[in-house]
Amino acid sequence: MYRDKTLGVIAGAGPFAGNNLIQKILEQTEAFVDQDHLTIIGWFQPNTILDRTEFLLGNWQDNPGYAIAAQALALEKAGAEVIAIPCNTAHAPPIFNVIQSELNHAGAGALFLNMIEETAAFIREQFPDINILGVLSTTGAYRTRLYPYFLENSGIEVVSLGEDIQNTLIHTAIYDPDYGIKAIGKAHPRARQQLLEGIKHLVSQGAEAIIMGCSEIPLAFPESEVEGIPLIDPTLALARALIHHASPDKLKPWLASGKQPDTPPPS
Amino acid sequence: MYRDKTLGVIAGAGPFAGNNLIQKILEQTEAFVDQDHLTIIGWFQPNTILDRTEFLLGNWQDNPGYAIAAQALALEKAGAEVIAIPCNTAHAPPIFNVIQSELNHAGAGALFLNMIEETAAFIREQFPDINILGVLSTTGAYRTRLYPYFLENSGIEVVSLGEDIQNTLIHTAIYDPDYGIKAIGKAHPRARQQLLEGIKHLVSQGAEAIIMGCSEIPLAFPESEVEGIPLIDPTLALARALIHHASPDKLKPWLASGKQPDTPPPS
Numbered sequence: 331m332y333r334d335k336t337l338g339v340i341a342g343a344g345p346f347a348g349n350n351l352i353q354k355i356l357e358q359t360e361a362f363v364d365q366d367h368l369t370i371i372g373w374f375q376p377n378t379i380l381d382r383t384e385f386l387l388g389n390w391q392d393n394p395g396y397a398i399a400a401q402a403l404a405l406e407k408a409g410a411e412v413i414a415i416p417c418n419t420a421h422a423p424p425i426f427n428v429i430q431s432e433l434n435h436a437g438a439g440a441l442f443l444n445m446i447e448e449t450a451a452f453i454r455e456q457f458p459d460i461n462i463l464g465v466l467s468t469t470g471a472y473r474t475r476l477y478p479y480f481l482e483n484s485g486i487e488v489v490s491l492g493e494d495i496q497n498t499l500i501h502t503a504i505y506d507p508d509y510g511i512k513a514i515g516k517a518h519p520r521a522r523q524q525l526l527e528g529i530k531h532l533v534s535q536g537a538e539a540i541i542m543g544c545s546e547i548p549l550a551f552p553e554s555e556v557e558g559i560p561l562i563d564p565t566l567a568l569a570r571a572l573i574h575h576a577s578p579d580k581l582k583p584w585l586a587s588g589k590q591p592d593t594p595p596p597s
Numbered sequence: 598m599y600r601d602k603t604l605g606v607i608a609g610a611g612p613f614a615g616n617n618l619i620q621k622i623l624e625q626t627e628a629f630v631d632q633d634h635l636t637i638i639g640w641f642q643p644n645t646i647l648d649r650t651e652f653l654l655g656n657w658q659d660n661p662g663y664a665i666a667a668q669a670l671a672l673e674k675a676g677a678e679v680i681a682i683p684c685n686t687a688h689a690p691p692i693f694n695v696i697q698s699e700l701n702h703a704g705a706g707a708l709f710l711n712m713i714e715e716t717a718a719f720i721r722e723q724f725p726d727i728n729i730l731g732v733l734s735t736t737g738a739y740r741t742r743l744y745p746y747f748l749e750n751s752g753i754e755v756v757s758l759g760e761d762i763q764n765t766l767i768h769t770a771i772y773d774p775d776y777g778i779k780a781i782g783k784a785h786p787r788a789r790q791q792l793l794e795g796i797k798h799l800v801s802q803g804a805e806a807i808i809m810g811c812s813e814i815p816l817a818f819p820e821s822e823v824e825g826i827p828l829i830d831p832t833l834a835l836a837r838a839l840i841h842h843a844s845p846d847k848l849k850p851w852l853a854s855g856k857q858p859d860t861p862p863p864s
Contacts, residue, residue: 341639345631349619352619353616365643366643367643369609377633505630
């Protein structure tokens with residue numbers, strides 16, 4: 331007998347982004363009453379997952395992939411059958427390869443989705459006419475050329491920021507302890523302004539759409555486009571992929587959901 | 598050695614409200630980096646928890662308290678030490694007594710907080726000068742006089758709506774399959790308007806503050822007051838109680854958090 335699969339979300343990297351993925355799973359599910367929604371286990375355990383960017387930059391030695399794999403196994407033990415982590419940077423090969431080898435070694439049976447592959451598939455499907463994409467990301471994903479790597483055989487050219495802009499505008503918008511998105515969980519005007527400057531630089535390099543390639547960035551930009559340039563949200567792509575794997579009939583049609591107004595403020 | 602306790606959230610009743618509780622736990626936690634946040638397991642399994650109001654109205658025989666207790670035990674098995682369910686109506690004694698007796702019978706060791714008791718404590722602490730409170734709730738909580746019961750020894754008078762207004766304005770704002778908060782997860786203008794009418798009725802009966810006594814209602818009213826009348830959010834009270842039990846040093850001061858602007862739209 332067919333039944334819906336149980337979803338598992340490794341939600342602590344970072345926690346506001348984890349909450350945002352669960353929110354998007356709920357929003358993208360066809361449901362009229364509580365009981366229509368899928369079973370999701372949200373595992374928020376940030377203290378054991380060291381910062382992904384610090385590891386990729388060589389500042390810390392401990393690979394966060396081990397803790398992520400351990401949490402995936404805890405999720406599987408609790409019943410999860412399709413698992414993902416809404417952290418783009420955790421998909422850089424030096425980390426993601428460790429996650430995969432640890433899960434293989436442990437004989438994990440759950441399916442572990444790859445957020446970047448799902449985003450690349452989403453782009454090919456929903457934005458087939460785009461030739462040049464701009465990427466906003468952490469410095470860890472930037473240095474490891476995460477999106478260029480996954481999009482290199484797609485025929486899409488990926489443009490990135492210069493390293494000075496990456497460090498002064500984008501890294502701080504995500505990580506600053508006073509106004510960064512990780513610290514306050516939403517859009518401080520300064521973080522938003524800095525990311526907007528980054529977007530403008532990418533557009534000036536020819537970008538026709540922007541990948542918000544760090545899962546904190548959609549918390550500052552919930553809208554689906556800015557000044558006519560589409561904003562591509564990997565968290566939304568991952569939410570839809572998770573629903574598709576758990577219960578394809580419950581996935582909202584993309585056109586309908588794409589036409590929904592962007593989280594309007596209360597009137 | 599002292600360590601933070603792991604929180605468990607029974608998040609499927611309803612799921613948007615469950616995710617809102619987790620969001621409020623994150624917002625009320627003193628944290629500057631991902632790793633500062635508490636460990637939270639969010640258990641979204643709505644399909645086994647039948648509607649609380651339908652049971653309380655006698656329309657369905659199965660008491661949802663059994664499924665809620667089973668999910669609490671699953672959370673404890675996964676590591677949760679302090680557990681709560683952000684559903685006011687599930688705290689009506691016919692349901693909550695079953696949860697408690699099931700957990701006692703199973704020898705559960707985790708602490709299960711009572712959302713309504715925590716809200717009553719929050720009101721005594723933060724709103725000591727209020728004499729008359731108005732309550733918005735589901736019809737299940739309304740019929741079982743949930744808030745009047747928990748506040749009866751507090752010296753606070755509780756005013757409620759007439760049954761016609763309860764049925765036509767409040768129940769539909771929560772449950773309508775087209776515009777109700779449970780169906781769309783946020784504030785449809787019609788749901789918000791109906792709840793606002795309910796608030797005005799309560800104010801005309803002398804209410805000095807309003808308890809948003811169904812966990813979907815704060816999704817439509819994120820602001821802390823409306824037309825000068827404080828809106829008391831039991832989900833926020835529960836979030837703060839959970840942090841207090843898990844790691845008191847990480848609870849943000851109330852005055853500071855109370856002064857934060859109400860979830861502003863992106864500028």
